[in-house]
Amino acid sequence: MRDIYHDELDAIGSLVISMARSVAVAMGRATSALLDANLQLAEEVLGADASVDALRNEIEDRCFQVIATQSPVATDLRVVISTIHLTADFERMGDLAHHVAKIARLRYPEHAVPDEVRDVLSQMGQVAQSLITKVAEVIDGRDVELAQAVEAEDDSMDALRRKLFTIVLSDHWQHGTEAAIDVTLLGRYYERYADHAVAVARHITFIVTGERAL
Amino acid sequence: MRDIYHDELDAIGSLVISMARSVAVAMGRATSALLDANLQLAEEVLGADASVDALRNEIEDRCFQVIATQSPVATDLRVVISTIHLTADFERMGDLAHHVAKIARLRYPEHAVPDEVRDVLSQMGQVAQSLITKVAEVIDGRDVELAQAVEAEDDSMDALRRKLFTIVLSDHWQHGTEAAIDVTLLGRYYERYADHAVAVARHITFIVTGERAL
Numbered sequence: 478m479r480d481i482y483h484d485e486l487d488a489i490g491s492l493v494i495s496m497a498r499s500v501a502v503a504m505g506r507a508t509s510a511l512l513d514a515n516l517q518l519a520e521e522v523l524g525a526d527a528s529v530d531a532l533r534n535e536i537e538d539r540c541f542q543v544i545a546t547q548s549p550v551a552t553d554l555r556v557v558i559s560t561i562h563l564t565a566d567f568e569r570m571g572d573l574a575h576h577v578a579k580i581a582r583l584r585y586p587e588h589a590v591p592d593e594v595r596d597v598l599s600q601m602g603q604v605a606q607s608l609i610t611k612v613a614e615v616i617d618g619r620d621v622e623l624a625q626a627v628e629a630e631d632d633s634m635d636a637l638r639r640k641l642f643t644i645v646l647s648d649h650w651q652h653g654t655e656a657a658i659d660v661t662l663l664g665r666y667y668e669r670y671a672d673h674a675v676a677v678a679r680h681i682t683f684i685v686t687g688e689r690a691l
Numbered sequence: 692m693r694d695i696y697h698d699e700l701d702a703i704g705s706l707v708i709s710m711a712r713s714v715a716v717a718m719g720r721a722t723s724a725l726l727d728a729n730l731q732l733a734e735e736v737l738g739a740d741a742s743v744d745a746l747r748n749e750i751e752d753r754c755f756q757v758i759a760t761q762s763p764v765a766t767d768l769r770v771v772i773s774t775i776h777l778t779a780d781f782e783r784m785g786d787l788a789h790h791v792a793k794i795a796r797l798r799y800p801e802h803a804v805p806d807e808v809r810d811v812l813s814q815m816g817q818v819a820q821s822l823i824t825k826v827a828e829v830i831d832g833r834d835v836e837l838a839q840a841v842e843a844e845d846d847s848m849d850a851l852r853r854k855l856f857t858i859v860l861s862d863h864w865q866h867g868t869e870a871a872i873d874v875t876l877l878g879r880y881y882e883r884y885a886d887h888a889v890a891v892a893r894h895i896t897f898i899v900t901g902e903r904a905l
Binding site for chain 2: 534541544545548550551554555558561562565642645646650654655657658661662665689
């Protein structure tokens, strides 16, 4: 039979999953806002960021309560501490979606990104979605094997970022420095989003195995 | 009289301060490597990053031990949890110094940054040093007032970053897209370094007041 303590850990776990969903939605919308110069979607992302931050604070407060009142040890302690860590990663992923949406808004009604990088950025958006979806599954199932798949998929994000830079640095780039800077920062935001997804996957591996990734 | 438990918290606190010193040295050297095209300094930064990461793991493990064996509550619990958070910030600050050093190494023996942005980047390096020095004092003295000064100084980093972008985006920029991308990323790295300094200052404020910054 479950006790109140483990019910609370489960409840916190559900909040973590809904935080994952929120940052998935945020980056999905931010990518659409960017690729389609959709101002309304950009505004939705910018407006939703505060609720991600609030969710983080709630989760952290409840983790504090658990530590203070239940003195968790071993796996439970790793769950609570790792949860505090990974909500920080999720909050940052929400910030990065926010940054992407801000560039879309800044350039509206123009498209922020020239046609020739559109395809790569679209793929980066898809990898971001795939990563965060996997990460939610890793959390839900404490799936260490899938956590390794997240790391592998991060490599494809890095490859896309290199491809993006190759295009911007080619002699054929005709869009000037401003667009180059936008694209550089966008590449960085997607890359960092993926890095945080990897960090979350590693926190789950740590929960399960007690071993930190090197 | 102090007990073993509080001695251990003090010992962890000393490790945190030495972590702050390490990331201060790292960014100081990375900035010199960048401004003077000094390969040896760049290599030193790149070689030292692993010891920052190791320090973080040691601090986190000891925090775990304290939670598991001492069941800290109230301020002590906030100290332990905030320490876990802020070592993550310091680790990231070390990574950012690493990124700056990597750009210096990549362009060596050339200077990575054109003369006209040298002054702004030098100032960003100085603000970074000032911030991390203040942050170490904030931690050491649990100084909430100084924590607010850290936030104010972060504003000057943001202003420098805007200045940097203005130069890169001006019609007078003659250094092409590659240098523009380097400078954009460098601006971002210093800005993020400052953001993490602010995050650390906020963790200390949270320890003292129990209130989170909005």
